[in-house]
Amino acid sequence: MTVARTGVPPRGDARTDGMVDDNGLVKPAWATECWSESDQTELVCRNVLDITHDVKSFVFEAEGGQVFRFVPGQFVTLQFEVDGQQISRCYTISSPPTRPHTLTITVKRVVGGPVSNWLHDHVLPGTRVSALAPLGAFTLSGAPAAKYLFLSAGSGITPVMSMTRTLFDLGSDADILFVHSARTPADIIFRRELEAMPAVMPNIRVVHICEGDYPSERWAGLRGRISTAVLQSLAPDLHERVTFTCGPAPYMSEVRRILEESGYDMRNYYEESFSFETLPTSGQLPQASRDADETPAEPVLEADADSSSVSPVEAVTTYTVEFVKSGRTVACRTDESVLDAALAAGLRPPSSCSQGMCGTCKTTMLSGEVDMQHNGGIRPREVAQNKILICCSRPLSDLRIDG
Numbered sequence: 001m002t003v004a005r006t007g008v009p010p011r012g013d014a015r016t017d018g019m020v021d022d023n024g025l026v027k028p029a030w031a032t033e034c035w036s037e038s039d040q041t042e043l044v045c046r047n048v049l050d051i052t053h054d055v056k057s058f059v060f061e062a063e064g065g066q067v068f069r070f071v072p073g074q075f076v077t078l079q080f081e082v083d084g085q086q087i088s089r090c091y092t093i094s095s096p097p098t099r100p101h102t103l104t105i106t107v108k109r110v111v112g113g114p115v116s117n118w119l120h121d122h123v124l125p126g127t128r129v130s131a132l133a134p135l136g137a138f139t140l141s142g143a144p145a146a147k148y149l150f151l152s153a154g155s156g157i158t159p160v161m162s163m164t165r166t167l168f169d170l171g172s173d174a175d176i177l178f179v180h181s182a183r184t185p186a187d188i189i190f191r192r193e194l195e196a197m198p199a200v201m202p203n204i205r206v207v208h209i210c211e212g213d214y215p216s217e218r219w220a221g222l223r224g225r226i227s228t229a230v231l232q233s234l235a236p237d238l239h240e241r242v243t244f245t246c247g248p249a250p251y252m253s254e255v256r257r258i259l260e261e262s263g264y265d266m267r268n269y270y271e272e273s274f275s276f277e278t279l280p281t282s283g284q285l286p287q288a289s290r291d292a293d294e295t296p297a298e299p300v301l302e303a304d305a306d307s308s309s310v311s312p313v314e315a316v317t318t319y320t321v322e323f324v325k326s327g328r329t330v331a332c333r334t335d336e337s338v339l340d341a342a343l344a345a346g347l348r349p350p351s352s353c354s355q356g357m358c359g360t361c362k363t364t365m366l367s368g369e370v371d372m373q374h375n376g377g378i379r380p381r382e383v384a385q386n387k388i389l390i391c392c393s394r395p396l397s398d399l400r401i402d403g
């Protein structure tokens with residue numbers, strides 16, 4: 001008699017890598033953590049999920065089977081090669097840290113967007129990408145509350161989805177009002193999952209607002225855009241809620257206007273503000289933005305004298321920056337970033353957001369002194385180790401950089 005061996009996938013099967021051990025058991029959540037030894041790690045795509053007609057979720061597992069630790073609302077910087085070019089992009093983690101064996105990003109395909117199309121067309125189960133450790137301060141952890149108001153629009157849903165999934169998994173009794181705006185019902189990301197949550201946890205209330213119908217579905221819910229009247233009718237207790245907002249810049253500015261006009265205490269307001277209004281002055285278009293919809297970028301103008309943040313009466317000094325690994329030395333003025341000077345000299349150091357957020361341009365300063373004005377893309381312990389973000393560092397002396 002042959003006894004069939006069930007329940008244990010054969011060794012070498014893709015499903016036995018990473019989160020499932022050799023005995024077919026899910027690894028415990030206290031397994032080794034990703035990024036505990038290095039800021040960069042290799043991920044393997046485990047699954048690709050169709051979320052809407054133009055949005056996919058990419059589920060990754062750590063190549064070494066480690067678990068992921070992050071705070072809901074944070075993002076990771078992924079690095080991959082597109083058409084022979086190394087690209088770095090920041091993506092919000094849409095999965096919750098309460099499901100630590102996988103890390104998911106959710107990406108909308110944008111017409112003409114090189115990276116979103118590449119992801120949709122080329123990333124399949126088994127695809128490997130590099131990822132930098134999670135960063136970002138738009139998180140629940142700093143603002144525990146009894147009542148939340150989550151406001152999102154379009155792809156901006158991803159950080160608040162991670163927050164909502166986390167609160168759901170933890171069985172939180174917080175009163176959560178989640179108001180998401182979309183163009184049509186077919187564009188509502190995570191629609192079914194969000195609609196199912198209140199059935200299990202009535203303290204979660206989900207409201208979708210659509211601008212119009214989809215050809216195959218007439219929208220029967222709230223129509224139009226977020227407004228003072230809509231918000232006040234949905235949340236008469238607005239002033240008791242802590243608000244998290246993420247979406248396109250015009251949407252967030254409208255939300256801010258509504259809240260301010262309603263007399264809301266803006267100390268309880270948090271927003272994700274990946275803005276590219278201040279772009280590199282080198283003439284190079286930004287390579288990346290967090291979850292950006294890749295709308296055609298406005299040409300970035302060369303900086304003129306008046307656009308510098310250094311006062312015209314302040315003397316501008318020029319220092320030298322030696323990039324030790326590449327063996328190049330470039331001139332860098334005190335009114336430009338080290339990254340801009342490098343790009344202008346034809347170097348191509350890794351960079352992404354150019355705003356001191358993503359950590360892609362992080363390197364070690366071997367000697368010298370800089371004025372670094374970052375936006376959370378580097379940790380205090382890294383600063384103590386002489387690491388700098390060259391996109392937001394201006395020289396205060398001659399520099400030697402490990403790049």
Ligand code: FES
Nearest residue numbers: 352354359361391
């Ligand atoms: S390029 Fe993002 S922190 Fe420098």
